[in-house]
Amino acid sequence: MVIILQKNTDEGIWINGGTSTLIQNNHITDNGNTACFDNIRISGESGIVIQQNLIDRAASLGIDVEGITGSLTISENTITNSGQNGVVCAGDIANVGIRLDGSNSSITNNIIASNGGAGIVISGGNTSGNLISRNSIYANGTAGQALGIDLDASGSMGDGVTINDSGDSDNGPNGLINFPVITGAFVSGANFVIEGWSRPGTTIELFATDINEGTASAGDNTLGMTYDYGEGQRYLDTLVEGSTSDLESNVTTYTDEDNNTDNTNKFKFSIPLPSGISLGKTITTTATLANSTSEFSPLSTVKAYTVITNRRITYRLKPN
Numbered sequence: 001m002v003i004i005l006q007k008n009t010d011e012g013i014w015i016n017g018g019t020s021t022l023i024q025n026n027h028i029t030d031n032g033n034t035a036c037f038d039n040i041r042i043s044g045e046s047g048i049v050i051q052q053n054l055i056d057r058a059a060s061l062g063i064d065v066e067g068i069t070g071s072l073t074i075s076e077n078t079i080t081n082s083g084q085n086g087v088v089c090a091g092d093i094a095n096v097g098i099r100l101d102g103s104n105s106s107i108t109n110n111i112i113a114s115n116g117g118a119g120i121v122i123s124g125g126n127t128s129g130n131l132i133s134r135n136s137i138y139a140n141g142t143a144g145q146a147l148g149i150d151l152d153a154s155g156s157m158g159d160g161v162t163i164n165d166s167g168d169s170d171n172g173p174n175g176l177i178n179f180p181v182i183t184g185a186f187v188s189g190a191n192f193v194i195e196g197w198s199r200p201g202t203t204i205e206l207f208a209t210d211i212n213e214g215t216a217s218a219g220d221n222t223l224g225m226t227y228d229y230g231e232g233q234r235y236l237d238t239l240v241e242g243s244t245s246d247l248e249s250n251v252t253t254y255t256d257e258d259n260n261t262d263n264t265n266k267f268k269f270s271i272p273l274p275s276g277i278s279l280g281k282t283i284t285t286t287a288t289l290a291n292s293t294s295e296f297s298p299l300s301t302v303k304a305y306t307v308i309t310n311r312r313i314t315y316r317l318k319p320n
Helices: none
Strands: 003-006 013-016 019-024 026-029 040-043 046-051 054-056 063-066 073-075 078-080 098-101 106-108 111-113 120-123 131-133 136-138 149-151 181-188 191-198 203-209 232-240 251-255 261-272 282-289
Touching (some): 131 282, 191 282, 232 261
Parallel strands (some): 003 026, 013 040, 019 046, 046 073, 054 078, 063 098, 073 106, 078 111, 120 149
Antiparallel strands (some): 136 232, 181 191, 191 261, 251 261
């Protein structure tokens, strides 16, 4: 049975304290008649499970979680069209799909799309252990450019791209963990080859971008940067830096045009070519370390894999 919770003047559901609450199989829509009311608001509880709900058209945020101690699970929901009121709440335009202020929680296997602001914002100071995995995140930022995943050190509703730093020594939500940087994505026969940099031991999730899937356009996620930090709409595979399938073991330094920089491990993987991936398509990745997940990496365009050998090379020598 599906319960419809709609058109309340305040929140659709507000949980304030307690433990072990399940919110499941509801259609939660069109709640809140001003900018500060959400479809679901969680304040200071632990052990909450929000799963298999349709959460749509909130006046403010689809799900707003603040001050929790952990053990929140958000899984298998569809969260869309947040920010219907579209005006300022406590100094910020409140239009995010999910805002999570806390630690040790998980956001997995959801569809998070077409929200006015960012798809997911992780906030709350020096938080950690918030896993974001295998979601379909796309076409967010309908009211203005915004990220699919935003690690927000500003305490607002998203502060844009968090640039990678050398040694990943900065602090903030999810430790402001560095995202992977892709140097190449190639079709090689029936295989797909991906190369780049990531922090030691990170779990790398690979996605087809929303540009690739036709729900966004190139440049939608530049946010003043050189590169497009596109959203991951379709999950493709999981790779682990340093595993036996990682074909690269060097440690080198990189710096790109957006000043992303690090001195860290290179990776190279060759996997079966995922369905729907071909020349000219675009991919993105996230990194997860100790259950803390990064923002999406700059997108990379798939190219043909070219191997240069030294066979039949003629040397022309300049005479003395």
